[in-house]
Amino acid sequence: MALPLIRRLRRKVDQDMRFFQDFGLLTAGQLVSRVLGFLAFAWIARRLEPSxxxxxxxxxxxxxxxxxxxxxxxxxxxxxxxxHQPDELPLLAYQIPIARLLIVAVGLPVMALMATQALDTQAPAALIWLFAASVIAAPFRQQWLFQASERMSLAAWGDVVRMAVFAIAVWVLLLGRPDILRVAYAEVISVAAVTLYSVYMQHRHVTPLRVSGSMAGFGGLVREGLVIGSTNLVWALNQYLPLFVIGSQMGAVSLAWFAGASRIVVSLIQFSNLYHFNMYPSVAQARAKGGDALAALLKRSARVVGWGGLGGATALTVLDKPLVHAALGEKLLPAAPLLGVMAWMLPLALVSGHARWSLAAAGQQSSVLASQVSGVVVTFIALVLLPPLFGLTGYAIASVTGFIAVWAVSHVLAARHDCAPPSPLILIRPVLMAGVVIGISQAIGDRFAIRAGLLGLALCLAPVIDRQLLADVKQLAGARNRLHEN
Incomplete structure (x- = not known):
């Protein structure tokens, strides 16, 4: 009698933890790949000159x-x-790479032209063209197939393969002469490896790879995809616009300092994309279910990621110098103050994701695009006004202001379309905690052990300060299973 009961209990626990199991797989893959990426770029920063x-x-x-x-x-x-229509999976797996290749054919010459104009004589043309060539393989890395078929481990391993090959190739190639072109060779090798992995896993585990098939509905697929893609493109532009502007206006050394801080923050922001990527099916199901299901799901998630995102930003601000020194080396230590400012992009991206992805689930792609465009506009205005006043730090502040604009506009539009965006009041307690930790850290000076201990204490106190936090973690863990049952 005991054995069947234990099995039922284990099955129930597995079902309730499905959300965090999938997220855990994706997070583990991202964590390993990001660590490998940090190691690779730390090696690059040490071997190459800042320019x-x-x-x-x-x-x-x-x-x-x-x-x-x-x-x-x-x-x-x-x-x-x-x-909605699982039978369409093979058709989509055939048509989507074709559509992406058409986009690449238009985009690659633009990329090469931008890089050539910005870098001019600061980098060899071969560096630009090798990185441009690596983009050609992007259409065949169909991570969405692994998500749609709920094979999150395959998606996670793809990131690990990419960065593991890149890290090994960079380490080997830069052991000798520190040639900038060898970084591009490592990129091409890693892209080839992850593309082969993705194609093989698709063919074996999801749907056979085909070289011919039906083109029925292809035009509609491309048109709808371009609407969604424009939002992703604008979101990426909001992240990289300051980098592109610095590349065209300032020297390569200043670009290296800003890029170093940006690399750390943007790498962490990928966890925001990963989290909402994993949560999106649950958001779509809650939206379809109706009632208060979506509001309850987003409220719980906002509390959890609010504490997590603000805690991460606080850690980056308090430990900016040792983190930059450890990750990128002493030559890029001037990036530390920029990291302390740009760190706040992380919680903003996490929290605004609830409004943006719930709008996407409701089919309101134009509203998502409007929020992203507002972010780019605000970032551009800030890039004009702030650098003359604050120097290089002005570019970092401009990056944060763009993320604030995206959050504000997406929240308003989500409320207008009944997408139940979570109230900002949920963040009051973690914001106050972050302010206290940063204030005390500034008062005690650059004492790593004390600052790290203070962060650990704040982490332990979070469930005490916010009694609902652990309950929301538990409810969020079983959200996907409960939505399937209902």
Whole structure:
């Protein structure tokens, strides 16, 4: 009698923890890949001169931006269509890479032109073209297929493969002469490896890879995908616009300092995208269910990520110097003050994601786009006004203001479309806690052990200060299973 009962209990626990199991897999993959990425770029920063490192970061930023362009929003669209009509999965797996390749054909010359104009004689043309060539493989890395078929481990391992190969290649290639082009060779090798992995896993575990198939509905797929993709593109532009402006207006050394801080923050912001990527199916199901299901889900999530995001930003602010020194080396230590400012992009991205992704689940892509455009506009205005007053720090402040605008506008639009955005009042307690920790840290000076201990104490006190926190964590863990049952 005891054994069947234990099995039922284990099955119930597994079902209730499905949300965090999937998120845990994705987070573990991202964590490993980000650590490998930090190690790789720390090695690059140590081997190259700051000017060369700045050029590499600029081209890397451009390639990420144009890889986002290549996605065209088709991943989100594919996941949503497959959730409603699973039989369409093979057709979507065939058509989406074709649509992405068409976008790449238009975007690559633009990327090369931007990099050539900005870097001029600061970097060899081969660096630009090698990174541009690496974007060609992006259409075949169909992470959305693994999400749609609930194979999160395959998605997680893809990130690990990419960064593991890149880290190993960079380490080997830069052991000898510190040539900037060798970083580009490492990028091409890693992109080839992860593309082969993705294609093989798709063919074996999800749907067979096909070289021919039906093009029925292709035009509608592209049109709808471009609407979604424009929001992703504008979101990426909001993150990388200050980097692109610095690359065209200031020296490569200043670009290296800003890029170093941006690399740390943007890497962490990927966890925000990862979290909402994992949560999106639950948001769509709660939206379809109606009633208070969506509001309850988003409220619980906002409390959890509010504490997590603000805690992370506080840690980056309090420990900015040792983190930059450990991650990027002494030559880029001037990036530390910029990191303390840009860290606040992380909680803003996490919290605004609830409004943005609930609007996407409601089919309000134009509203998501409007919020992203507002962020770019505010960022651009701040980039004009703030640098003359605050120097390089002005670029960091401008980055944060753009994220504030995205949160504010997306929240208003989500409320207008009955998407139940969580109230900002949920964040009062973690905001106050962050203010206290930062204030005490400033008073005690640069004492790493005391500052780290203070952060640990704040973490332990979070469930005491906010009694609802642990209950919301538990409810959020079983959210996906309860939505399936109902």
């Amino acid at each position: 060369d490192y700045g050029a590499v970061e600029y081209v890397v930023g451009l390639s990420i931006f144009f890889a986002t362009l290549a996605d065209g929003g088709l991943g989100v669209l594919g996941t949503r269509r497959a959730a």
